[in-house]
Amino acid sequence: MTPQDSAARPNLWTRLQAIDRRWIYLVIWIVVMVPLLFPFPIKPKPTTPVEKLFSYIDTMPAGKALVISVDFTPDTRAELQPMIVALLRHAFATGRPVGVLAMAVYGLGLGEEALSQVTAEFNAHATTHEDSVINGEDYVFWGWTTPPLTVLLGMGERIANVFPVDYYGARTESLPIMRDLRNYDDVGVLVTVAASAMPRSWIVYGQTQFGVHLGCGITAVSAADFYPYVNSGQFVGMLAGMKGAAEYEQLVMERMAKNKMDWGLRNRGTEAMSSQTSAHLAIMAFIIIGNIGYFATRRRKS
Amino acid sequence: MLSCLVALLLCSISPPGNVAARDVPNDEGGNISVTWTRSPDTSVTSYRLLRQSEGAGEWETLGFVGRLATQYTDDAAANGRRYQYRVIAASPVETAESEPSEFAVASAQWYDTDTLPALVGTAILVFVFLYFINRAKRDRNLFIRRISGLDHVEEALGRATEMGRPTLYVPGLSSIADVATIASLNILGEVAKRTAKYGTPLIVPNTDPIVYTVAREIVKESYTSAGRPDAFTQDIVFFVTDQQFAYAAAVDGIMTREKPATNFLIGMFFAESLILAETGAATGAIQIAGTDAVAQLPFFITACDYTLIGEELYAASAYLSREPLLLGATKAQDYSKAIIVGLILLATLLALVANVSVNRFL
Amino acid sequence: MQRKLPLTIVLLTGIFGAVAFFVPHGAIRSVDSVFRNDVQRIIAAFSLVLGVGSIVQHHLIKIQRKATFWQYSWITLIGLLLTAIIGVFGGIDPNRPGILPTHIGSFSFHIQTIYSNMMVPLAATMFSLLAFFMSSAAYRAFRARNLEATLLLAAAFILMLGAVPLGRTIHRELPAFAEWILAVPNTASKRGILFGVELGVFATSLKIVLGIERGWLGGGGGK
Numbered sequence A: 001m002t003p004q005d006s007a008a009r010p011n012l013w014t015r016l017q018a019i020d021r022r023w024i025y026l027v028i029w030i031v032v033m034v035p036l037l038f039p040f041p042i043k044p045k046p047t048t049p050v051e052k053l054f055s056y057i058d059t060m061p062a063g064k065a066l067v068i069s070v071d072f073t074p075d076t077r078a079e080l081q082p083m084i085v086a087l088l089r090h091a092f093a094t095g096r097p098v099g100v101l102a103m104a105v106y107g108l109g110l111g112e113e114a115l116s117q118v119t120a121e122f123n124a125h126a127t128t129h130e131d132s133v134i135n136g137e138d139y140v141f142w143g144w145t146t147p148p149l150t151v152l153l154g155m156g157e158r159i160a161n162v163f164p165v166d167y168y169g170a171r172t173e174s175l176p177i178m179r180d181l182r183n184y185d186d187v188g189v190l191v192t193v194a195a196s197a198m199p200r201s202w203i204v205y206g207q208t209q210f211g212v213h214l215g216c217g218i219t220a221v222s223a224a225d226f227y228p229y230v231n232s233g234q235f236v237g238m239l240a241g242m243k244g245a246a247e248y249e250q251l252v253m254e255r256m257a258k259n260k261m262d263w264g265l266r267n268r269g270t271e272a273m274s275s276q277t278s279a280h281l282a283i284m285a286f287i288i289i290g291n292i293g294y295f296a297t298r299r300r301k302s
Numbered sequence B: 001m002l003s004c005l006v007a008l009l010l011c012s013i014s015p016p017g018n019v020a021a022r023d024v025p026n027d028e029g030g031n032i033s034v035t036w037t038r039s040p041d042t043s044v045t046s047y048r049l050l051r052q053s054e055g056a057g058e059w060e061t062l063g064f065v066g067r068l069a070t071q072y073t074d075d076a077a078a079n080g081r082r083y084q085y086r087v088i089a090a091s092p093v094e095t096a097e098s099e100p101s102e103f104a105v106a107s108a109q110w111y112d113t114d115t116l117p118a119l120v121g122t123a124i125l126v127f128v129f130l131y132f133i134n135r136a137k138r139d140r141n142l143f144i145r146r147i148s149g150l151d152h153v154e155e156a157l158g159r160a161t162e163m164g165r166p167t168l169y170v171p172g173l174s175s176i177a178d179v180a181t182i183a184s185l186n187i188l189g190e191v192a193k194r195t196a197k198y199g200t201p202l203i204v205p206n207t208d209p210i211v212y213t214v215a216r217e218i219v220k221e222s223y224t225s226a227g228r229p230d231a232f233t234q235d236i237v238f239f240v241t242d243q244q245f246a247y248a249a250a251v252d253g254i255m256t257r258e259k260p261a262t263n264f265l266i267g268m269f270f271a272e273s274l275i276l277a278e279t280g281a282a283t284g285a286i287q288i289a290g291t292d293a294v295a296q297l298p299f300f301i302t303a304c305d306y307t308l309i310g311e312e313l314y315a316a317s318a319y320l321s322r323e324p325l326l327l328g329a330t331k332a333q334d335y336s337k338a339i340i341v342g343l344i345l346l347a348t349l350l351a352l353v354a355n356v357s358v359n360r361f362l
Numbered sequence C: 001m002q003r004k005l006p007l008t009i010v011l012l013t014g015i016f017g018a019v020a021f022f023v024p025h026g027a028i029r030s031v032d033s034v035f036r037n038d039v040q041r042i043i044a045a046f047s048l049v050l051g052v053g054s055i056v057q058h059h060l061i062k063i064q065r066k067a068t069f070w071q072y073s074w075i076t077l078i079g080l081l082l083t084a085i086i087g088v089f090g091g092i093d094p095n096r097p098g099i100l101p102t103h104i105g106s107f108s109f110h111i112q113t114i115y116s117n118m119m120v121p122l123a124a125t126m127f128s129l130l131a132f133f134m135s136s137a138a139y140r141a142f143r144a145r146n147l148e149a150t151l152l153l154a155a156a157f158i159l160m161l162g163a164v165p166l167g168r169t170i171h172r173e174l175p176a177f178a179e180w181i182l183a184v185p186n187t188a189s190k191r192g193i194l195f196g197v198e199l200g201v202f203a204t205s206l207k208i209v210l211g212i213e214r215g216w217l218g219g220g221g222g223k
Helices: A003-008 A012-017 A023-038 A047-059 A074-093 A108-123 A146-156 A176-181 A198-210 A220-232 A241-258 A273-302 B001-009 B113-138 B153-163 B179-198 B209-225 B244-257 B274-281 B295-305 B312-321 B324-361 C004-022 C028-067 C071-087 C112-143 C147-162 C166-172 C174-209
Strands: A065-071 A098-102 A139-144 A187-194 A215-217 A235-240 B017-022 B032-037 B044-052 B060-065 B071-074 B080-089 B095-097 B167-170 B202-206 B237-239 B262-266 B286-293 B307-308 C092-095
Touching: A003 A241, A003 B179, A003 C147, A023 A273, A023 B017, A023 B032, A023 C112, A047 A074, A047 A187, A047 A215, A047 A241, A065 A074, A065 A108, A065 A198, A074 A098, A074 A108, A074 A139, A074 A146, A074 A187, A074 A215, A074 A241, A074 C071, A098 A108, A098 C166, A108 A139, A108 B286, A139 A176, A139 C004, A146 B080, A146 B262, A146 C028, A187 A198, A187 B274, A198 A215, A198 A220, A220 A235, A220 C092, A220 C174, A241 B080, A273 C112, A273 C147, A273 C166, B017 B080, B032 B080, B032 B295, B044 B071, B044 B274, B044 C028, B113 B324, B113 C004, B113 C174, B153 B167, B153 B179, B153 B262, B153 B286, B167 B179, B167 B244, B167 B307, B179 B202, B179 B262, B179 B286, B179 B312, B202 B209, B209 B237, B209 C028, B237 B295, B237 C028, B244 B274, B244 C112, B262 B274, B274 B286, B274 B295, B286 B295, B295 B307, B295 C112, B307 B312, B312 B324, B312 C174, B324 C174, C004 C174, C071 C112, C147 C174, C166 C174
Parallel strands: A065 A098, A065 A187, A098 A139, A187 A215, A215 A235, B167 B202, B167 B262, B202 B237, B262 B286, B286 B307
Antiparallel strands: B017 B032, B032 B071, B044 B060, B044 B080, B080 B095
């Protein structure tokens, strides 16, 4: 056998370099599914952007509202829905009035689902009217309208003009919560939860023109895009991806425990951390194997 | 009785002081800002704002603010009418009223002075732009560096023609208001001219109805100017859906069924970028991508053969058409960036010097 | 005239839009508000009609010619028609029924049903494809071919570890270092690209307003 023959015959590394994609897909499927069926507990430690948003909402002046803008569609629900649930729990546990709107029409169902879930959690443990979370008194779901610019600019003047009727059909002006929630001036912080460039529009129109304080919850892949805005203070804080949601859930659970609200609630962001860890490790293993194979085949050729 | 009077005097709270009212500047009117210094008494729980318009006898209550507040904006003032204000400090047992403020008038301004830096910057950039446009009219051979992705457009289209397979052009997922979409449509015009000339089938799926109508007109015009109006058919350019992942599924379906030899992924993309690029790579197509969405660039660079990064996308129409005015505008962009870089360096130096000087002084 | 009119409209509205940014007076802002809100809404509504017309025509042609996989075109058209009928006549959810009978057995004819049981799972499935595609792209393309690629790989490893709680187990400061990479060198390079992009947007907008860039008109090139 000549040296050329041995070089031409494929070995393990050359075969690995040309492996069918579907084997990789299978491995990924296994490493994501198994931890979901047999989870191992992982509690992430909160990072600075998450802590900033949490403490800002926690120390807002009394009476100032938390407004959540549901700016994403169902495809990113797994990553972003836990953020909305955690924000709502935080607001209701600390007695903040809440306003919810959707800038994407498919966000309506997601906003409604989050509100239904969290209000049911709180009302299940309420013993008095003050403990309860009541639509129109403690929160308002304004719904959706178009075009986005109408909302971004109109909310600076009068929210009731932008949303004359709430999602459930009631006249917005007739709701008790709207007496002290007229426009951006009554908003402590507006948190936009998005998978697109919508947070930038909130800065350009809402903050630049009206000075409203903003926070954001975005997908992990977009986090790098928005760090400049967090560094410059245009966002008071940021939740990035499912890990950001899991970190915020930890902080909210600690706050609720301090307020004697230890109700054993499910935290979907935290639950997904084991799958996410396994998937990251699998991808790192792929990269290492790919590079070993690359150097091995390169040496063989030379 | 005397002891009651003494007790009353000892318990009375001080009113807020220095109540001032002035028009809120740089707005469309209707806003007056009221400021005051807080009462020194710690028993004060809130402040009530009162307003009286000139000539009216009564004081009307505007609202309440907390004990830490020192400012309130009256956003219901009528422009041109004179108002004065009072602030009442309230504790659980008593109130203390301030002296009325001077009269203030709300008015609308014609220029927002806060935008002065933006105005100056805009003026400088417009000047640079117009200078190079003028220069381009005289000197028609302005230099622009090579852009690898655009150099390979001909080669990519030639490959599709030789293999007898179509070319797929995805103009991004944003609306016509997005400048990246307009830049993409300009490139589509040039690509369509070439596919018309070579007789290569072209597929242009769209996610925005307005972009679809504009793209259809552009492709039709390109086929006409290439001398092949007969080759243009209605199903070259079509609307699919405005839903992000439904559109990605549709384009993936086109890639796996039609197996285009060349894919152009040019415009604004979001999370679906890797789904499109990786599916195209799996079908063996040569892929040229271009986007100004910084978050999606790594995916395109990984999965595509050539990628136009950021402003290379905006230079593309000038690069492909070699129109002198467009080349001039591209040069203006470059010089504007150089001015900004110079200003950043200057500001950094000044900040460094200021910091060092202050520290030495301290 | 066919070209002059749209170019004139673009010039005037472009200049007006820029002026409205600097002028807070109600007289200017109210007109600007009409352009941005009312006019946009009307155009968006009509353009949707054009879009639906296009997709119907496209698939009808495929069915007529019996092009490859023409059967999928039937599925598309039937799905479009059914969703439209249910959306217009079937009501929003069980609390807000429409004209159509609202359910057959346990299956309900509401747009919320289609949304929750079809849109949501389908969109989530497409998005989750990213996990698989990311892995195959990483395996295929992430090679330490040169110094820059090696640095990129090292940064990617640190960030991936920092993004999961395991990173903190490996080293206490790893998540903070990963955050530093995102917050400092990555932000600096992104700001650089952003400067170029925003200048490109400025230049392209100016070219369109001044009528130098006319590709969007359907003519191509510049004058």
